[in-house]
Amino acid sequence: MSIIKIENLHKTYNETQVPVHAVRGIDLEFQEGEFTAIVGPSGCGKTTFLNMVGGLDKPSEGTVIIEGKDIALLSSRQLIDYRLQNIGFVFQSYNLIPVLTAGENIAFIMELQGKSKKERTERVKDLLEQVGIGEKIDVRPGQLSGGQQQRVAVARALASKPRFILADEPTANLDSKATEELLDMMAEMNRKYNITFVFSTHDQRVINRAERLITLTDGQVTEDISIDR
Amino acid sequence: MIIQISWKNVWRNKARSLVIMSAITIGLFGGIFSYAVMLGGTMQRLDSAIKNETANLQLHNPAYLLEDDIKNSIENPQEYIQFIEQLPEVQGISDRLKSTAMISTAYGSSGVILNGVYPEKEIKTTRLFESITDGEYLLENDQIPIVIGDKLAKKLNADVGDKLILSAPSIDGEVAYGAYILKGIYDTQNDMFDGMQAFIKKGDLAELVGIEENTTSEIAISLFDTELSDEFTAKLSDKFLSKIENKSIVIRTWKEIDPLIGMMVDNMSYFGWLFVVIILIALIFGIINTMLMVVLERVREIGMLMAIGMNKIRVFAMIMWETVFLSITGGIIGMLFSLGFITYFKTYGMDFSMIAEGMNSLGFSSVIYPEAPLSFYFEVSIMIVITAILASIYPALKALKLHPAEAVRE
Ligand SMILES: Nc1ncnc2c1ncn2[C@@H]1O[C@H](COP(=O)(O)OP(=O)(O)O)[C@@H](O)[C@H]1O
Ligand SMILES: [Mg+2]
DSSP: OOSSSEEEEEEEEOOSSSSSEEEEEEEEEETTTTTEEEOOOSSHHHHHHHHHTSSOOOOEEEEETTTTEEEGSHHHHHHHHHHHHHHHEEEOOOSOOSOOOOOHHHHHHHHHEEEOHHHHHHHHHHHHTTTTTTGGTTTTGSOOHHHHHHHHHHHHHTTTTTTEEEEEEETTOHHHHHHHHHHHHHHHHHHHHHHHHHEEEOOHHHHOOOSEEEEETTEEEEEEEEEEO | OOHHHHHHHTTTTTHHHHHHHHHHHHHHHHEEEEEEHHHHHHHHHHHEEEEIIIOOOOOOHHHHSSSHHHHHHSSSHHHHHHHHHTTTTTTEEEEEEEEEEEOOSSSSSSEEEEEOOOOOHHHHOGGGGEEEEEEEOOOSSSEEEEEEEHHHHHHHTTOOOOOEEEEEEOHHHSSEEEEEEEEEEOSSSSSHHHHEEEEEEHHHHHHHHHOOOOOOOOEEEESSOOGGHHHHHHHHHHHHHHHHTSSSSSSEEHHHHHHHHHHHHHHHHHHHHHHHHHHHHHHHHHHHHHHHHHHTTHHHHHHHHHHOOOOHHHHHHHHHHHHHHHHHHHHHHHHHHHHHHHHHHHOOOOGGGGGGHHHEEEEEEEEEEOOOOOOHHHHHHHHHHHHHHHHHHHHHHHHHOOHHHHHHOO
């Protein structure tokens, strides 16, 4: 069974009376352990698509089925809890709580999940080491570079032990070295723990890393290829 | 951890938080301190009224209250005096003969209320003798002594040892004259009292107006414990019920004798509340405004938190705690300031002598010792917390309205 199944997904924004068809009929499936990039130029609908998959936004039409379950059937309260337990999020920026240290940011999501203090402490340390910034545990986001901040965000996404991680242009604000490093790290996590990643980008360097490449054009899938690496 | 985040968030924009905290600090300090000054002044006024003037309760012939004529005296005063003076609550009892009179020196004259008292009884009942600033209080053995207030002494240009002439209506309708030696001058800091009341021996007054010495216009009673005034009055009223019913006696506490003071004392705590509530209402808008700015600034962050799985209750709690911390920090500093200033001035007094003239003419002393009961601080603390929670509702609801998808997109 596929972990995510998307059927006939549509999103029309209708704010100023002029409807914007951001997503126009997407059908896709994602399997466990995939490392998928959604690519396409700015405005093609990547963020809109990921937001619907992550339950942050409601489709105008179509369904998002996660592990056999239509998420549209969840109440808004259930949906928040569903996201907390099952989906890891990494955004382009503003991923972290600025007043908390890197370690506390990661511990926070586990606390929301109700994990014990002992488990939190151990896992935070472990995760930060995994993403390669173990020494930054007591540093606040403001003191970290953009790349380091995104690493903390990935560690935070992993911390909740989600079914999959959605990352919307995680490297958009990074220089090329940091981009490479972040992707290496994400790919490693994917390999090591078989964690499913779906991330969006319009960055060629990122595209080269993906095992599956889905190209969006004007809200539609125009290409869907698997690359054996 | 939400509480921890909220506390840390308070200090994200230090300047802004300090501004609103200072506003709360200053507002509360202003409210609490002015209340303490008012309360202190009132309690001193009360204290002085009880000590110097009214004592705890008084007995009169009801007719005397309508017309303070010497003829409206208490029937058979000894019956009351003998019963009351043996009661354990009673510190002192003083039977007085009172008459209006003219007092004059070569320099000027003035209308006064003459109090004919037994000095040793009066000393046990009121503490006017402690307010003597020049000369001495009456003694039973003195020859025709008189004691007056400083306000009156100034008006008459009279010094201790001077001879004062009194003229009062005698019982047979004539005007009686007498000369008295000024024995002492008192200053109670209540101009009304100090300008109006003169004291001579009861026997001297009885002789002047040609009446029996036993005649009594007023019986003043002081108790060991002022708090017992009402209870004790009720007890006496019970005992002399038939006398009250046939209108031969009326028993009143200091509250009834000086209703303005009674009202002030009874309502003072409402004034305190009113002060603080008005100030808090003003502050609540500042707090709401600050917290709205906070929510506006953190749209993305709050959106991110909602996206990763922070539910509405927690978002609400986060904003609410931040508001509470912001408010109570200012509140605590404000209260500490108040406590500090009040404690200091409670010992050393606040000197209002610059406006003493005005204060004294209202019956207030020129040095005020502010005071506020501990329970008041406690009540104010609760009010601050309530204010903070109220102030947090609107900004927190604003935060809840955020749509995570749109918030993270901004
Ligand atoms: N809230 C919105 N209201 C109206 N139009 C929107 C809104 N969000 C996005 N759009 C439009 O939808 C289209 C897709 O946007 P988006 O999903 O952000 O694309 P991408 O992430 O690929 O840049 C764009 O034309 C964008 O202007
Ligand atoms: Mg986008």
